[in-house]
Amino acid sequence: MLELQEGFKMNNKEILLSIKDLKTYFPIKKGVIKRTVGAVKAVDGINLDIYKGETIALVGESGCGKTTLGKAILNLVKSTNGEVLYNFDGKFQDILKLNQEEMKMARSKMQIIFQDPYSSLNPAFTIFGSLRESLSTYGIKSKQTQRKIISDLLCEVNLSEEALNRYPNEFSGGQRQRIGIARALLINPELIVCDEAVSALDVSIQAQVLKLLEKFKQERNLTYLFITHNLSVVEYFSDRVAVMYLGRIVELCKTEELFSNPLHPYTKALLSAIPVADIDYKKNQIILKGDVPSPVNPPSGCPFHTRCQYVTEQCKKVVPKLININKDNDEQHWVSCHLYK
Amino acid sequence: MEQDLVIKVDNLKTYFYNNNKCNKAVNGVSFEIRKGKTLCVVGESGCGKSATASSIMQLLPELSRIEEGSIQYFKDDKIIELQELEKNGKEMRKIRGKEIAMIFQEPMTALNPVLKVGYQISESLRVHYKISKKEAKKKAIEVLSNMGIALADQRYNEYPHQYSGGMRQRAMIAMAMCCSPQVLIADEPTTALDVTIQAQIFQLMKDLQNQQGMAIMMITHDMAVVSELADDVAVMYMGNIVESGTKEEIFRNPVHPYTVALMNSIPVLGRGKTQNLQPIKGNTPSPYNRPKGCQFEPRCKYATDECKKMPEEILIAKGHKVRCWNYKKVLK
């Protein structure tokens, strides 16, 4: 059933997507009768508002759940709990509760660009064949119209019209990624989830793709959820950053704020661990001990307490809430840590 | 400077023959690896850096070979020409693993998934030293715990899939280090690992280098890693080293158009949103359809007709070499 809520603004910025207490658990089944013996808690209670027109980065290491979150928002994986409220022209609806027809309409607003350029295009189809399927599903069935739309978009990503008749294996990784971007833009979405969209590319090609993404954002007033593990790109590309660890957001604030004033111990360690391509850059080395715990068995209390140098007894027992410590001014800085009350 | 040379590669050419085509993957590469220092070979995919490492270790696949050039290994006053040794001959096998060791990018595929990790390390030890099984086991456990693996005696009996990514890489480093090699070749060892684990591994490698005076040849595509670890840098593009020198020289005075373009196209932490990223125009050419002469010429903004002939290596400052006819224009 549709759930309607009044759209609201915060600080004059309109909210496009509001994630409320989202949990995505993958059950682990064992035995002949497949009893559920546990769950991989990929996304473990996320609260996040995404504003229209912003680029918000989702960073974290492997196993933190960022890719799962990106897919859960589009309902490409089934979530266990929570709501994902999308702003459809002023009215908020929970995407997770839509039926198939409604979901199809909703999906025309949100799209995704994938990481691996080598498996994101169907090797058995030409580019035209692959991309026209998306248009057909949304009612544009005439081949001529499809050709026009697709070749126009390919032109915008600096590929010629003859690319339509070629197969994916004739293109380089960077070119395939550009085709992936063109595909995401086919039905004019508002929100695009970039799931590690530049991570698998050569460094000099990454710049090409980032520039393209920037250009489209300006021209079409897009909103990006930029999932990555590369913090150097984040600093350059995004407006806000959310740091994830074991399925939870541990820090959320503006990009400049995160890099100049990181609060959460994990963020501090992460920033100190990144190698920087500048020999004059000075930093304090915080080397974390141990490995990232498995999302099957997350630690009790704060998920980071096993590796934290400031750990207290409370940290081991109580999960810290995500609270905004900047209540006085406009710039919100959310942290999930007992050290900050 | 000859005393602290461990490996000297001179005009190495390695060609790959696949599908009836000839790929000149390494086309005239020269560099030196010095004792106790780290050389970072940096380049993008297809530039030939992994092929260079495989050539040194004589681990090339069947349909490929070293065409020309020499790889000299300096050991106690002797010079051994590695390219002359038979691939799987006695001499090469004595050197490979014991004196020159290599670690790879994907630890899961570099470790045998059906054998216990401890066994694989002991096996490596027993190939190179005449010791009993018991002694090998003891040494293996010791080396595992030196690499930072907790409860090493328990971990000895486990399989690779029971280790996490970072631990597998440590196990591979343990296997490489157990015979105390003179040179460690690391082929993108942390690309598949998380940043915090990468920091741990780098710290480990630096400690080992300090303790044992080992030389490291680090292959990477990440300039940031180069900035962290390197003493010397060699920038590769399409089979040639286009620029080489100390880390300070390369970062402060890059002179080859490719090096400059590369540095301008990556976002650097600390420079914020106002960085002007400039993508390198064009695409990396197909290895079977290479441009004549300088490989970077089609994408270079300083290109002239002269560039249709392969530039020679020019020494422009102490230890700083560049392969470009027009480097003076870049300096301006």
Place this chain on the structure above:
Amino acid sequence: MKSRQKNIYRKMEKIKQSAENEHQKKENKNRFIAKFLNNKLAVLGLILFIVIVFMCTFPKLFTSYNPSQIQLTIENYLKPPSRTHIFGTDKLGRDVFSSILYGGFQSIQIGLVSALFAGVIGVSLGCFGGYRGGLIDKSFMRLSELMTAFPRIVLVMLLVSIIGRSKMNLLMIFGLTGWSTMYRLTRARVLSLREKEFVQALKAFSVSDNKIAFKHILPNAIGPIAVNFTLSTANFILQETSLSFLGVGISPEILTWGNMINVAKELAVFRSNVWLWLPVGIFMSLFILSINFIGDGFRDASDTSQQG
């Protein structure tokens, strides 16, 4: 070992020379065909296959006798090979050579159509079940395991004895009992392709499940299916033969290779009337071999991991 190394080096020199001579060999658009043609056995198989199929489809070009017109006389009763009948005649006065050709047509038809039928069932179930997963996939899997576990010959014999021995029935029975391999092959490929990102991209556009499975995933799975199809054909021809040998195959009025070999059951025939079963046996073996060679050739040619 040394000579192998020398061979490789010689090949390398040749390639280097041709590369240096600016022999801009056009990008071999069809590596598949090139690889296939490189495989001598496969080419031999293909030639043999074409020859036999041609002979069996146009028997009138090769023989003037028509085995369906039985004219039993003393001259042509069970005669050994002679100039008028190169493989002799059988108990009904039919020329053995023409029987091989006409019978071959029937056998090949049975093989191909059964393989097609079983293929359609197996591929559809494998694609649908493999993509959907869950209960549907599990039940299909159990069904196929049941079919595999049960001795096939016994099952077919059972069904034949119940439904009857007409050609149509036999084709149906073969199809209904022989789909498990195709099913498992298709399912395996679909499972590995299901998690690929291009499939997720299609889902992100709300493309229907059936469309994704059959229109987008299936074309990528065709390789091993095509290979298996050729081997299936051979299999079904052999099956038909075994059934005839056991006496429960296609009704004896229809001439097939199986029916012809059937006569060799009697020891007397086996020993003294060699021309009745040996030529058929050889013909059939050659045909099956040729199909196997072609199948191998397909498999090697479509294998992208092998060095060219």
